[in-house]
Amino acid sequence: MNSTAPLLVETRDLSFQxxxxxxxxxxxxxxxxxxxxxxxxxxxAGKSTTMRxxxxxxQPTAGSVxxxxxxxxxxxxxxxxxxxxxxxxxxxxxxxxxxxxxxxTRRLRGVPAHRTAEVLEIVGLTEAARRPAxxxxxxxxxRLGLATALLSDPALLLLDEPxxxxxxxxxxxxxELLRRLRDDHGKTIIVSSHLISEIEKVATxxxxxxxxxxxxxxxxxxxxxxxxxxxxxxxETESADTCRNLLPRLLGSAQVIGxxxxxxPWLTPAQTAEVAAAVVGAGLPLYGLxxxxxxxxxxxxxxxxxxxx
Amino acid sequence: xxxxxASDSFLALPVAPAPLTQLRRSLQADTxxxxxxxxxxxxxxxxxxxxxxxFMIYLFKGHAIVKPGTDPWPSFLMRSWQxxxxxxxxxxxxxxTSLLVHVETKATAWKHLYAQPVGRGAVFVxxxxxxxxxxxxxxxxxxxxxxxxxxxxxxxxxxxxxxSHAIPLETIVWMLGRTYVATLGLLAVQYIVxxxxxxxxxxxxxxxxxxxxxxALLQWEHADKIPYAAPLGTAVSLRLDKVKGIVVAHxxxxxxxxxxAWFAGALxxxxxxxxxxxxxx
Numbered sequence: 001m002n003s004t005a006p007l008l009v010e011t012r013d014l015s016f017q018x019x020x021x022x023x024x025x026x027x028x029x030x031x032x033x034x035x036x037x038x039x040x041x042x043x044x045a046g047k048s049t050t051m052r053x054x055x056x057x058x059q060p061t062a063g064s065v066x067x068x069x070x071x072x073x074x075x076x077x078x079x080x081x082x083x084x085x086x087x088x089x090x091x092x093x094x095x096x097x098x099x100x101x102x103x104x105t106r107r108l109r110g111v112p113a114h115r116t117a118e119v120l121e122i123v124g125l126t127e128a129a130r131r132p133a134x135x136x137x138x139x140x141x142x143r144l145g146l147a148t149a150l151l152s153d154p155a156l157l158l159l160d161e162p163x164x165x166x167x168x169x170x171x172x173x174x175x176e177l178l179r180r181l182r183d184d185h186g187k188t189i190i191v192s193s194h195l196i197s198e199i200e201k202v203a204t205x206x207x208x209x210x211x212x213x214x215x216x217x218x219x220x221x222x223x224x225x226x227x228x229x230x231x232x233x234x235x236e237t238e239s240a241d242t243c244r245n246l247l248p249r250l251l252g253s254a255q256v257i258g259x260x261x262x263x264x265p266w267l268t269p270a271q272t273a274e275v276a277a278a279v280v281g282a283g284l285p286l287y288g289l290x291x292x293x294x295x296x297x298x299x300x301x302x303x304x305x306x307x308x309x
Numbered sequence: 310x311x312x313x314x315a316s317d318s319f320l321a322l323p324v325a326p327a328p329l330t331q332l333r334r335s336l337q338a339d340t341x342x343x344x345x346x347x348x349x350x351x352x353x354x355x356x357x358x359x360x361x362x363x364f365m366i367y368l369f370k371g372h373a374i375v376k377p378g379t380d381p382w383p384s385f386l387m388r389s390w391q392x393x394x395x396x397x398x399x400x401x402x403x404x405x406t407s408l409l410v411h412v413e414t415k416a417t418a419w420k421h422l423y424a425q426p427v428g429r430g431a432v433f434v435x436x437x438x439x440x441x442x443x444x445x446x447x448x449x450x451x452x453x454x455x456x457x458x459x460x461x462x463x464x465x466x467x468x469x470x471x472x473s474h475a476i477p478l479e480t481i482v483w484m485l486g487r488t489y490v491a492t493l494g495l496l497a498v499q500y501i502v503x504x505x506x507x508x509x510x511x512x513x514x515x516x517x518x519x520x521x522x523x524x525a526l527l528q529w530e531h532a533d534k535i536p537y538a539a540p541l542g543t544a545v546s547l548r549l550d551k552v553k554g555i556v557v558a559h560x561x562x563x564x565x566x567x568x569x570a571w572f573a574g575a576l577x578x579x580x581x582x583x584x585x586x587x588x589x590x
Binding site: 002019052055056057059068069070075077079080081082083085088089090091092093094095103104105107108109110148155182226 | 322323324325326330331334335337338341342344345346403406415416417418419421422423424425426427428531585
């Protein structure tokens with residue numbers, strides 16, 4: 001990663017296996033300070049395992065975890081005082097009210113008493129704070145978990161699938177909150193998800209994990225550049241086969257998608273013009289010619305498929 | 310791989326809270342979490358059942374038990390303590406331990422707890438202290454209710470003669486202390502079992518099985534070494550002295566020493582067993 005910001009979180013050759021089953025292979029996570037790092041991958045790729053390793057809940061089989069430049073294994077309790085985390089489903093005591101749930105963690109962390117009301121305010125649960133947590137909806141539970149993670153005003157936030165169970169409005173709210181936490185409060189946030197669409201609007205950096213290996217890591221612009229490299233021309237004509245056979249120089253590398261549809265890698269605008277002229281010149285009907293940009297979604301799928309081979 | 314050099318670290322290493330601070334914070338959180346729990350209700354009400362049973366017996370059949378003119382306190386105490394000590398007390402400890410640990414398991418809160426800036430030692434000791442305190446509260450409530458029941462019988466059944474004889478307070482205090490010691494062994498074993506399996510059913514099953522098996526094994530010459538048998542051992546150590554009335558030895562019996570040994574052994578072994586555990590729930 002060609003970033004000058006110091007790395008707030010770094011893993012070196014991080015490997016983990018569960019019994020005989022390997023889960024992570026030499027993962028080189030690099031999270032610059034002040035970033036929102038979208039940690040992406042399909043379910044079961046090793047995201048939650050990585051998050052647990054970053055908190056010292058699991059012991060790595062090999063390699064090491066560094067937070068704020070210090071090795072986690074040697075300074076776990078000290079480093080955790082600057083970290084807030086929400087791992088998978090939030091840990092809530094159903095027999096306690098929302099307020100008491102936050103209060104329990106506040107006491108555990110030794111944070112000043114006024115913080116409980118403050119974090120409930122941040123996540124918009126002040127009204128519901130006196131109700132038992134068992135009556136909370138999935139979205140409210142998620143927000144209560146986030147409130148707990150924010151208690152100590154941590155420099156680093158680890159959020160594992162924080163939009164799980166949220167409705168579209170909840171997802172937008174969460175996105176706004178993450179942006180505000182980074183922009184106004186200077187937090188570094190690692191947020192994992194299996195959907196790139198949830199991340200692309202807020203993330204500054206992206207790591208894509210597939211089967212325990214890092215398939216891509218870099219800034220969001222890096223990922224977008226990768227995407228432009230994969231743009232294609234879609235050509236619609238009468239018969240795709242005839243068309244390709246008549247123009248081997250221009251269309252030799254094209255893929256036949258349907259009876260009348262061809263895909264070819266896009267190179268330059270001049271190439272587009274040349275193809276159009278050639279098809280018309282060969283006396284073939286040109287029904288359509290357009291440039292298609294794969295979505296980030298497709299790029300993401302492409303990355304995770306490649307790594308699977 | 311070692312720590313980065315100081316120039317690479319842009320943040321001073323935060324200071325970890327001192328061990329005693331960690332323990333104090335854990336205790337403050339753990340006591341809050343007791344609110345409205347079954348563990349707390351069990352503690353407050355479990356002592357009432359054996360006392361209520363014995364109270365009913367004396368209320369309706371006291372005239373057949375107490376010979377006129379004799380001291381009713383000895384048989385009253387022995388009956389109550391044996392009712393409580395045989396089955397109820399060991400089962401209470403099994404349930405209490407499982408319920409308390411289950412508060413975290415049910416909330417899938419272990420992962421949350423261990424991601425906080427408190428060490429595993431503080432979490433371990435804090436819950437143990439809460440457990441010891443609840444166990445003590447339950448025993449004290451039992452003794453208090455017992456005295457209350459005796460006082461009530463003075464009023465409603467004066468013929469039984471509870472008011473004409475001194476309350477054997479010294480014996481009660483010694484019995485309380487020795488019974489508490491007798492529960493420690495099984496409490497520690499159940500605590501470790503609960504922490505290790507992180508379910509409610511497994512520790513309760515193991516505990517109940519152990520209590521029932523113990524009753525079958527009471528004739529065994531090594532029965533005094535089974536921690537689940539110790540409360541019963543203490544309950545039956547009450548003796549009737551012709552001169553002094555009801556007495557109990559002012560020292561720990563062998564089975565109580567074994568209970569203490571189980572307590573220490575289970576905690577040490579359990580702690581090291583649990584240190585390296587991975588947190589998946």
